[in-house]
Amino acid sequence: MPSRPKKIRVVIGKVGLDPHDRGVLVLTRILRDAGMEVIYLGRAGTAESVVRAAIDEDVDVIALSDHCGVMVQIAADVIEETRKQGAEDIAIVAGGFIEEKDIPVLEDMGVTGNFTSGTPFQDIVDHVRKVAAKD
Amino acid sequence: MTVQNKRTTDRIDKVTTLSGIPVQPCYGPADVDQDRYEQDLGDPGQFPFTRGIFPGMYRNRLWLKSQIACYCRPEETNRAFKKFIANGQTGIRILADTTTHSSVDPDHPLGRYSLASNGNPTFAITEYREMLADIPLEEFDVEIACALAGGSFWSYLFVVALMEERGQDISQLRGTNINDPIHAAIVYDCPEFTDNQWELARKLNLDLIEFSARHTPKWFPCTPCGYDMRDSGLDAFQELAFCLGNAIQYYGDAIRERGMRLDDFKPMVFSQSIESDFFEAVAKFRALRRMWARIAKERLGSTDPRSMACRIGARISGNTIGYTEKPINHTSRVTMQCLAAVMGGAQSIDSAAIDEAFGLPSEEARIFGLDTQHIIAHESGVPLVADPLGGSYYVESLTNEIEAGTLKLLDEIDSIGGMWECLKTGWLLQQFNTTAMKLQTEIDEGRRLIVGVNAYRGPDGPISKTIRESAYCVPPVEVRREAIDRVQKLRETRDQGKTVEALTEMFHAEKGGENVVREGIDACKAYATVGELVGVLRMAHGFPYDHYLTIPTPDYLRHLEKQSA
Numbered sequence: 001m002p003s004r005p006k007k008i009r010v011v012i013g014k015v016g017l018d019p020h021d022r023g024v025l026v027l028t029r030i031l032r033d034a035g036m037e038v039i040y041l042g043r044a045g046t047a048e049s050v051v052r053a054a055i056d057e058d059v060d061v062i063a064l065s066d067h068c069g070v071m072v073q074i075a076a077d078v079i080e081e082t083r084k085q086g087a088e089d090i091a092i093v094a095g096g097f098i099e100e101k102d103i104p105v106l107e108d109m110g111v112t113g114n115f116t117s118g119t120p121f122q123d124i125v126d127h128v129r130k131v132a133a134k135d
Numbered sequence: 136m137t138v139q140n141k142r143t144t145d146r147i148d149k150v151t152t153l154s155g156i157p158v159q160p161c162y163g164p165a166d167v168d169q170d171r172y173e174q175d176l177g178d179p180g181q182f183p184f185t186r187g188i189f190p191g192m193y194r195n196r197l198w199l200k201s202q203i204a205c206y207c208r209p210e211e212t213n214r215a216f217k218k219f220i221a222n223g224q225t226g227i228r229i230l231a232d233t234t235t236h237s238s239v240d241p242d243h244p245l246g247r248y249s250l251a252s253n254g255n256p257t258f259a260i261t262e263y264r265e266m267l268a269d270i271p272l273e274e275f276d277v278e279i280a281c282a283l284a285g286g287s288f289w290s291y292l293f294v295v296a297l298m299e300e301r302g303q304d305i306s307q308l309r310g311t312n313i314n315d316p317i318h319a320a321i322v323y324d325c326p327e328f329t330d331n332q333w334e335l336a337r338k339l340n341l342d343l344i345e346f347s348a349r350h351t352p353k354w355f356p357c358t359p360c361g362y363d364m365r366d367s368g369l370d371a372f373q374e375l376a377f378c379l380g381n382a383i384q385y386y387g388d389a390i391r392e393r394g395m396r397l398d399d400f401k402p403m404v405f406s407q408s409i410e411s412d413f414f415e416a417v418a419k420f421r422a423l424r425r426m427w428a429r430i431a432k433e434r435l436g437s438t439d440p441r442s443m444a445c446r447i448g449a450r451i452s453g454n455t456i457g458y459t460e461k462p463i464n465h466t467s468r469v470t471m472q473c474l475a476a477v478m479g480g481a482q483s484i485d486s487a488a489i490d491e492a493f494g495l496p497s498e499e500a501r502i503f504g505l506d507t508q509h510i511i512a513h514e515s516g517v518p519l520v521a522d523p524l525g526g527s528y529y530v531e532s533l534t535n536e537i538e539a540g541t542l543k544l545l546d547e548i549d550s551i552g553g554m555w556e557c558l559k560t561g562w563l564l565q566q567f568n569t570t571a572m573k574l575q576t577e578i579d580e581g582r583r584l585i586v587g588v589n590a591y592r593g594p595d596g597p598i599s600k601t602i603r604e605s606a607y608c609v610p611p612v613e614v615r616r617e618a619i620d621r622v623q624k625l626r627e628t629r630d631q632g633k634t635v636e637a638l639t640e641m642f643h644a645e646k647g648g649e650n651v652v653r654e655g656i657d658a659c660k661a662y663a664t665v666g667e668l669v670g671v672l673r674m675a676h677g678f679p680y681d682h683y684l685t686i687p688t689p690d691y692l693r694h695l696e697k698q699s700a
Contacts, residue, residue, distance in 0.1 A: 016248030017237040019283065019323035022367045026571050043324060044245055044683055068233050068252035069494065069609040099494060099608050116458035117492065118588055120579045 008036040008132040009059040013050035014043045015074045020067040023096060023117075027063070027124065034125040047077035048085075055087050060132040062090055064111075067097040075111045091131040095124070149583055153412035153574075154370035156536050162528035167535070175425065176531075179480075179521035180444075183428035185421045185534065186522035187480040188402075188444035193518035198476075199483035200508050201226025201448075202501055203280050205254035207610045208617070209265035212255050215498060216270060222502045223509060226310075226483065227270060229290065230254040230280040231665075232618075238285030238327040238682065240666035241618035245683050251615035253495070257290075258622050258665045263297045272298055276483075277310035278448075282363055284316040284336045285327040285669050289659075291343060292652065292668070295351065296659035311355040311404055311448065312347075316340050317381050317554050321563050322363045326682040327669050332559055335676055339651070340385055345393045346652035348400050357385050358404040358448065365408035366453050368571030371419050371537055376544035377554070377563070378405050379426060384554040386435060397435040403427055403445040404482070408452045409472040416472070417524055418533035420447050420479030426538060449476040451487035458492040460587040461595055462602040465489035466503070473507050477517055478524055484508060494606030622664060629662040635691045637661035638671045642695055645675035 010031055012024050021043055031038045039057050041050060054062045062082075066074055071094050082088050093113035094106060103114045113127050151157050159166075168175070177183055180190035189195055202224060204215040216227060233249035234241055235256045250256060257263055272294070279290040291312050298305050316336040319325050328336035340357065347356030361378040369377070382403055389395050405423060409416045427445040431437040451472045456465040466489055476484050486504030488496030496504075512518055524530045548557055557563040577583040584590040595603065609615070638661075641654035651672070658668060670680040670688075674696060680688040688696075 017233055017239070017245055018249055019233070019237065019325075021324065022322070022567070022571060025568065026368075026575070029568075029572065044326070046245070066248070068249040070248045070252060073612065074248055100603060101608070117454075118457045118459060118578075118585075120589075121575065122579065 008061065008129065009057060010036055010038050010061045010063055010128060010132075011050065011054045011057055011059045012038060012040045012063045012065065013045045013053070013078075014041070014065050015045050015047055015050060015078065016066070016068065016070070017044055018066050018068045018096075019043065020096070021065070023067075024063075024065045027065070027095070030121045030125060031128060034129075036128070047074070047081045050078060051081040051085050051087055054090050055085060059090060061128055062092045063113075063128070064092065064094045065096045066094075069097055069099050069102075071096065071098050071111075071114075072102050072105050072109075075106055075109055079109060079111075091134065093128060093131060095119070152371075152415040152533070153410055154372060154415060154537075156415070156533065156540075162532055164528065166528050166532040175535075176525065182432070182440055182443060183425040184444045185425040186525045188424065188446065188482075190521070192480060192521035193477070193512070197512055197518065198481055198508075199226045199276055200224050200486075200505055201228050201276065201278055201483050202485050202488075202496075202504060203228045203230050203254075204501065205230040205232075206495060206607060207232075207251040207255055207614060209255050209257070209262045212266045213268050213270070215501075216267075218498060219501055219505065220270075220275075222505050224505055226276040226278050227267070227272075228278040228280050228485070229257070229266065229294075231286055231290070232256045235665055236281055236283055236286045238283070238289070238325075238665055238669040240664050241622045243666060243681075243683070244685050247616075250618055252609050256618040256621075257293065258618070259625055259662055260293055260296055260300070260659050261625060261662070262621075263293045264300075267297060272301075273303055273307040273309075275309070277308065278483075279310070279312045282313050282315070282319055282360060283323055283327070284319045284325040284339070285665075287312055287314040287316070287319070288339050288343060289655070289665055289668050291347070291356070292655040292659045296656045299656065300660060305351050307353065308351045309353045311358045312343065313360050313406065314340055314343050314357040315360045315381055315385075317384065317558050317563075318360045318364050318377065320558055321567060322367050327673070330673070330678040330682075331676070333555065335672060335678070337388075337555065339672070341389050341393060342650045342652050344385065344389045344400065345395065345650055348395060353401065355401050355404045355446075358406055359385070360406045362406045362408045362450050364567075365410070367567060368574065369567065370570055370573075371410075371415060372540040372544055373566060373570065374408065375419065375423055375426070375537065375541040376548065378407070378423070379430060379541070380545060380548040380554040380557070382427070383430060383434065387553075390435065397431060397437040398439040398442045400442070402441055403431070404448055405445055406448045406450070407481075409449050409476050410452045411455045411468065411472070413471060413475045414524075414530055414533055415537070416475040417479040418530055418537050420449070420476075420481060421522070421525075421530070421534045422537040422541065423447065424480070425534070426541060446482040447480070448483040448485075449479070449481040450485040453487060453491065456487060456489065456492060459585070460592055461599045462489060462492070463596070463599045464587055465602075469504060470507050473511055474515075474517065477511055480522060490602050490606040493603050494608045497605040497607055499605065500602075625662060625664070633661045634658070634663055634667075638663055638667060639691075639695060641668070642671050642675050642692075643699070645672050646699060
């Protein structure tokens with residue numbers, strides 16, 4: 001009997017105190033509507049807690065959101081945690097307010113997507129599917 | 136290669152307003168009730184103020200030109216304020232960085248990412264001194280842009296404390312405070328005061344309204360914020376209904392619970408988003424004035440026409456000047472929206488900034504925003520006549536439509552039991568969740584065209600590139616960490632006994648259920664920090680000191696808690 005294809009699992013995390021979470025609330029719905037399992041961890045997370053949740057939930061993708069212009073700082077800490085906790089195989093994507101000069105820096109760190117405001121929903125869905133398929 | 140004429144695609148498909156009101160190709164006398172001029176419109180300056188709140192409107196007083204200037208450091212912010220004042224800014228709008236705005240001090244472990252981002256870390260009176268140095272507060276409208284429940288509360292304490300420290304008469308303090316904890320809870324979530332069904336948020340909201348009415352009578356202590364809610368994806372009906380619903384809730388509570396009358400307060404100010412739909416924006420402002428006038432009179436018992444005339448603080452919608460191609464086009468958007476605000480009779484305009492999607496606005500972008508307003512004020516001739524679109528069949532019909540849709544929502548809010556109940560039952564969240572995706576879906580599907588997003592796309596030229604690169608970026612971590620040294624130095628050098636004494640007074644006042652604003656101001660003058668003020672208020676209710684459950688309770692508070700148990 002053919003097994004049902006495994007659903008893509010995504011954890012969405014906000015590290016630090018950025019209060020803007022309307023974007024991730026919408027994103028949660030879009031990814032769910034696209035057939036993914038999505039766990040939004042809420043605001044005020046730490047790099048450690050986001051990575052731990054990603055491992056516990058056995059996700060394919062960690063999606064980070066920030067509107068303080070400090071995604072590089074957040075991503076560096078999250079990547080460090082994936083190393084510490086042995087979860088380097090989980091893809092990391094980012095979105096929110098990202099300064100243009102930071103986008104290539106994030107790409108070099110292995111953080112992809114880097115979606116800014118107004119990105120069409122479908123672009124985000126396609127990208128998450130693409131990075132999830134890589135494992 | 137042959138070029139293709141775009142004539143076939145360059146046409147209008149969308150025949151509804153931004154909020155989905157169907158629009159006819161033409162309007163005429165049959166679309167408005169011409170016999171109700173006195174009841175529904177009235178001359179400018181007359182009930183129900185649909186046409187404006189002053190008879191001469193802008194001939195008597197131009198709108199307030201007010202913008203946030205909050206960069207990474209207090210001295211940098213101070214320099215920017217002075218530059219903007221020299222360029223004709225008439226209001227001072229202050230905002231804390233995201234860490235402080237979250238009601239924690241710069242050295243809170245969770246605060247390091249957002250430190251000095253979106254503003255400067257105004258964690259104590261020392262920072263306000265520097266940020267507002269040489270700026271005579273009594274000569275400007277001071278607007279507190281801190282929207283979170285905690286931030287709205289302590290920003291007022293610090294501003295009043297600074298005036299008292301300078302030996303000035305606080306009764307001369309003019310300006311506005313958002314102090315709208317329901318909108319804050321829904322848009323931002325504010326864990327500082329959410330415990331026990333927002334009990335503390337509700338109490339402090341009323342404390343501020345009451346204290347301000349008695350001691351800073353020229354201050355608007357609570358200005359329901361439609362702007363942030365609208366920018367979170369609501370439509371015009373929801374923006375108006377939740378704004379009015381919040382005003383009814385807060386001022387109704389103040390009347391019932393604090394024994395005050397609506398006429399004891401300064402007139403109402405509503406903060407509104409302008410948005411890209413020109414006529415809908417104008418009609419929305421007109422409908423808001425009419426609706427508030429009736430609510431104030433019929434529902435909240437006002438007998439003073441001044442209390443029935445609401446002021447409107449308008450801001451360019453941040454959603455419309457986002458991260459798009461060709462940001463040069465944002466200059467058109469800013470101009471159109473400023474013009475709509477003036478046509479709609481706004482009292483204060485924040486022209487946002489053409490580069491705000493790429494960082495904090497550069498000083499030049501801010502000055503461009505001011506100049507746009509100066510051009511409208513002095514070159515366009517538009518402000519010479521009050522309510523210049525009054526009597527337009529279309530605008531009058533749209534004003535009626537917006538009012539009718541908003542009234543329907545207000546009835547629903549009433550049937551739930553007011554806005555606090557709407558928040559607690561989750562109804563409000565549901566409202567956000569259902570509309571937030573609508574607009575983006577319309578854009579994604581190409582049913583609504585946005586230039587540079589889903590239509591007329593193209594590469595940036597040198598002007599757009601420069602706009603993109605001119606925004607103020609978050610400074611390096613080393614610079615941002617200066618605030619941690621500053622707060623630690625403050626705690627080491629202040630008279631700790633005096634600080635603890637003032638905070639103890641505040642603790643007892645809050646525990647005794649008294650209005651705690653006076654004690655809060657005194658604690659600010661005794662160098663209490665934001666984290667301490669909020670922690671002490673929380674402890675007085677038996678909530679954990681740190682709303683992020685990360686840092687321990689200070690010893691003096693543990694001791695105090697034991698004593699008073």
